[in-house]
Amino acid sequence: MATSRFAEVQQGPPIEVFAINKAFADCTAEKKVNISVGAYRTDEGKPWVLPVVRKVEAELASDMSLNHEYLPILGMEAFTTAAAKMLLGASHPAITEGRVTSVQSLSGTGGLRVAADFLCRVLKYNTAYYSSPTWGNHRLIFSDAGFTELRQYRYWDAATRGLNFDGMIEDLTNAPENSVIIFHACAHNPTGVDPTQDQWKKIADLVEEKKLFPLFDSAYQGFASGDLDNDAWAVRYFAERGFEMMGTQSFSKNFGLYNERIGNLMIVVKDPACITPMRSQLTLLVRGSYSNPPCHGARVVSRVLNDPALFEEWKDCIRTMSGRIIEMRKGLRERLEKLGTPGKWDHITAQIGMFSFTGLSAEQAKFLCDKYHVFILSNGRINMCGITTGNIDHVAEAINDAVCNVSKA
Ligand code: LMR
Secondary structure: OOOOHHHHOOOOOOOHHHHHHHHHHHOOOOOOEEOOOOOOOOOOOOOOOOHHHHHHHHHHHHOOOOOOOOOOOOOOHHHHHHHHHHHHOOOOHHHHOOOEEEEEEEHHHHHHHHHHHHHHHHOOOOEEEEEEOOOOOHHHHHHHOOOOEEEEEEOEEOOOOEEOHHHHHHHHHOOOOOOEEEEEOOOOOOOOOOOOHHHHHHHHHHHHHOOOEEEEEEOOOOOOOOOHHHHOHHHHHHHHOOOOEEEEEEOOOOOOOHHHOEEEEEEEOOOHHHHHHHHHHHHHHHHOOOOOOOOHHHHHHHHHHHOHHHHHHHHHHHHHHHHHHHHHHHHHHHHHHHHOOOOOOOHHHHOOOOEEEOOOOHHHHHHHHHHHOEEOOOOOEEEHHHOOOOOHHHHHHHHHHHHHHOOOO
């Protein structure tokens, strides 16, 4: 018999964040804490279905006028229009001038992939820059889409546990014309460190001067500050400056709709006449990839965004989530300082959003897992939402022990 073609297949590396989730589920220790994956938990350590989402889902379930017919290839218009307004602001000139178009996507990842496909195959871009460090999927998405030059710009300064602004500016200054620059709209993953408004203005000057293409990954609007407008400031500022640009939105975190894969790719153009041919090319890309998007998440989000009363209820939910994160940041910092854990811990409260980049090494991360069953990413990122009043002391003690007794290298 001929040998199997499948025998040639090499083992690929695991996807760390999902591998850790599985290891946590399999861990039989009584006291265990999962602060790896970016998913919100209540103070009881449970996933949270937002009450406004439950309410809308109950309405949808009993609405006999709904069916399971296909959505259009580029998605549900009531959803995509509302999503773009949420990101840019309803009265943003790009919207009122008809210079914005959107594609419903399979969450933020799917939006990035359609964006990358379009930029590479239709516009022939081949160079993309992502921050160092960044979310573990950016590189893979862009290389799978066909980008041949994947480069990093400096972002994190380990010494200050803040932004390496000079390094970032230097790297972007050296980027060749027509490079796609992936920015995090807010609550940078994994560092929780964002540029200030003044720094964003300087970055925008550079993007203009060097003819770079800005793409904002917006996965946490509302999560960072509890305020949708604040968290969209950078995206709106770039759009006001008149750039052609893209923004990818995820509704996983701010709606808690992780497995519904609901997102949006928003594109701002200079001339509205470009939109029709662009949509025809986007249609071909989506058709050849997954044909058309799923409906449930789009129905939930569009109902909430398009109904003033539901919208207010949702904003309360976002404030609840971001407020709990801020409390846990304060609590963790206080505890580490009280324990006298070597080093400075003010970065925990200075960083924003879901994640804190602790500065812990891969060895220290492993120690946390082995000795305390506290699961974090090997780059030292912790999900602040996984910390609760019930486990915060355990987490602080574990970090203290790791910092005191495990060397960094
Ligand atoms: C994370 O960063 O933990 C989440 O966005 C989950 C993922 O897909 O990586």
